[in-house]
Structure formats: structure tokens, C-alpha cells
Amino acid sequence: MDLQAMIIEQFEQVARDQEKKLGRLAPDTVLLDSGLDSLCFAIVVARLEDELGVDPFTASDDVFFPVTVGEFVKFYEDAAAA
């Protein structure tokens, strides 16, 4: 499965677990408009760390937080490529 599909699957899984209504997920969707809250993103990042062995928020020296779904996916792609 490619990275983007894995990430989207985690968004969907966490939304189900936390009983949140997940909106449309396109590359330009703003993360905070996706229906997930901070706690949901925290859980997504923890689960992705378990699956991928990487947490780009902590690992990278990048000081910018991803704002859109596309940026979030790229954040992980860059970390995986590093």
C-alpha cells in the first residue's frame, strides 16, 4: 500500500474510533476542516509511527506544521525518503 493510502486509512480509522464525521479528503483539504480534532491527529501520528517507524514531526528539523492533507502526506514522504 502506498503511503498516501495508509495515511488516509488511518484518518478514516481514527475518525471511526473517535466518532467524528470525516469530510472529503483531497490534497488541498485543510486538516482542521477534515472533521478531526487535535486528539485525532495526535493518535494518527502515533499509529503511523508504529506502522512506519517514523514520526516526521519529531524527527525532522522542519519548523513548519502541515496545514493541508497534501502537506501532511508530503511530510511523511519526505521523512521516508530521508
Place this chain on the structure above:
Amino acid sequence: MARQGCVPLAALAAGNPLSVAPVSLDGAHVLVRTSSQLNAALALVALDGIAARLVIAPPDLRDEDLADVISRAGIDTLVTDGEAIAGLKQVTVSPDLKPAPDCERVRVSEWVMFTSGTSGPPKMVAHRLAGLTGAIIKPGAITPGVTGEKIAPEAITWGTFYDIRRYGGLQILLRALIGGASLVLSEPDEAVADFLTRLGRAGVTHLTGTPSHWRRALMSPAVARIAPRYVRLSGEIADRQILDALKAQFPEAAIGHAYASTEAGVGFEVTDGLEGFPADFVGRFDAEKRGAVEMKVEGGILRLRSPRTATGYVGGAGQLKADGWVDSGDMVELRGARYFFTGRRGGIINVGGLKINPEEVEAVINRHPGVAQSRVSSRKNPITGALVVADVVLADAANDNATFKESLLALCRAQLPAFKVPTLVRFVEKLELTAGGKLARHG
């Protein structure tokens, strides 16, 4: 809606927002429980110096804890913008100011705040206004931006992601009131983008929140609408990553992280942009300086003493030490010439500023008939600072499957707020015990 909730702070002292004359509440023990932050602020300003005790209910104070709070704090009057509580004198608060009859403010009111989170009945912590405002030394001379410009006190517009009914937010309300500044408050359940947009429109100059509040703000495109001159973090460990991210987003702003707690009051502020705090903060106490804070580290735990600490607990929730030292429960570690925060003693977990006692979550997990034993701990997280995770020993090892895990989580979700529900459950064969037979907790 346009001007809803807009009240010039200067008008507060002159007008009466209550349905009764404030003087009629002379010596009362008042519970301030409102849905709007502004109404809570109005009630506090109207009643300081008149009521004997002002108990400030946080927005998440649960109905089932009300009776206990009322009896422990000896409450006789409710000030609210919502429903009445049987047995209490009912006073309504609203921003429609009426003429206020002159009245003497001769009392030293006790301001009572709740500690954030953990388990059991909420702890009530008493302060005096002099202590609460002890860190606000020179109104007006606060914080120039990095470019060194001075901002006149009345030109300051404060904003806070905190609720003013908690210690961190109340500090900002008091700063705004004392300095004659403006203050932008969030509405209940307001979306981050909407609040940031309003802050931007109001021209916010000074903005405060927890590291988790700030991470959430940085994930919103609306963060581009604000350009604060002063950015302040407190309530959680401010790590290098969030400090650097804020520096990058607001290159013109002075960025500081403050150490404060409901019990210890405001301790200190770190303004060099680095995480942790300089080792010489400990022991730099200057007894000549008014309101100075003394700090010491004992057994790896930070302790503080100052006129800003709480005066005590209300209603039998334990006592503060007679010598005035407050045990913060925060663990620190000396590395080189700097102390770093490493977590909370007793494994207290801080998820985005909300504190969780692991035993409370374990008690819920252990109610599941298929669970033999459990241990709840903290897992570091770059979004909320930490998450709750659980190690579980099954009563029957054959239950090691997703269906069981789901039934366990369903139980937790039914009995705990979302941030306390374990985000990861691991089945383990056994849990380590200490020599004393207690569950071993690391960190």
C-alpha cells in the same frame, strides 16, 4: 451577533452586570458558573472585595460534582447565565450593564480555582487577588517585541486560547484589566480558524496558550491572519520544536514560555527562546525584591515559594505546607547549565494541558471482567505533548484479539472523556511490581 460580547473593560467598574445590587452579596460564598467567559469576568469584577469567596467553575465542571463542590466550599449563592441550582440564591449575570450603586469593597475576597483534570472530586485551590496579580509587576511595561519597540499598555490587545476560568487564562484577564488593555476571548466550541480570524481582525498583539494550543493554531491557514508581537506558552512542556516553529511563523515576535500552576502560581518566564530554564534561576532569590519567587529542586522535583502561591485548599483536599513551599510535582533534570522538564511525578499524564491520573483510567479498565491487571502510562506525542496508553494483562490469554480490545475501549469511551481513553492498548503477560508490591511506574 456583530457586537455581541463586546464590553469596554473600563465600563466594568462603573456598571453592574448582576440582577441584584452587588452590595447585597456582602460576605457571600458565591459559585460563578456561566456558559460565557465574558459573563464570568463580569461577575468576578463586580464581586471582588464584596463576596467572601468567589469559586470560579471551569467550563467542564460536571453536574454530578456540583453538590460536592457546593457543600465543601459552603456556597450560598449562584451567579450564572444559565439554569438555577436548587437551594442556592440565584443571581443572573449579563453584559447589559445597569447603573451601579456605590458600594465599599472592604473585604479581601478569596478567589477559588479548580485544578485541571486528574481524578476524583475536583480540587479547589484558594488565592488572594494580591497573589494572583503578583507576577504583573509593572502594568504597561510588558514585553517589547524582538525589534525592541515599546507597546503602550492601552495599545495592547490580549488574546488567549485558555479559558479565563482556569489559572492560565485568569492571568491574562487580570493583565488586561490592570493594564487597561483589550482582550479577545473565545466563544464556547468556537472553531480554531474562526477564533484566529477574530483575533486577527482585533489586531491581537499578545497571545497566549499551551504548546498544544499553538500546534493546533499552526495547523490552521488562518494563523496567517495574526501577527502578534508577543507569544507566550505555558501549561505544558515547551519543547524546542514548538519554540522553533513559532519563531519561524512569527519572526517579529518575542516568544516566552512561562512556568505556572494553579497551586504554585506564576513561577518564572523564559525569554531566551530555548527549552528548559537556566540553572541559575534556582537559588537566584532576592529577598529584597517584592514578590520574588524562591525555587529549589529536591529529589528531582521543582519546588516553589512566593507570595503568588495559593493560600490553601478549600474543603478538605489536603493542606499546603506551613513553610510555604509548594511541591510542583514536575520533574526536572539538570543538563549542563540548564534544567529541563522531564514529566510529572506519579505518572500524571498531560494531554494538551489536561491532566490525567493513570489510576483513574486503570480503575475503569480493571472493571472489565476479562482484565486481570492494567497499567496506564504516557506516550510522548508531537501534537498533544502526550497520549494515554495502556498495558493490559488478560484474565484469559485466549482473549488476545481485536474483538476483546474493542469491547475494552467501548467500556472506556462510555465512562471517560475522549482524552482519557487509551489510544493504544497492548496485551502483556505480566506487569512489573516494585519491592513494595506496587505497580512499577517508569518516568
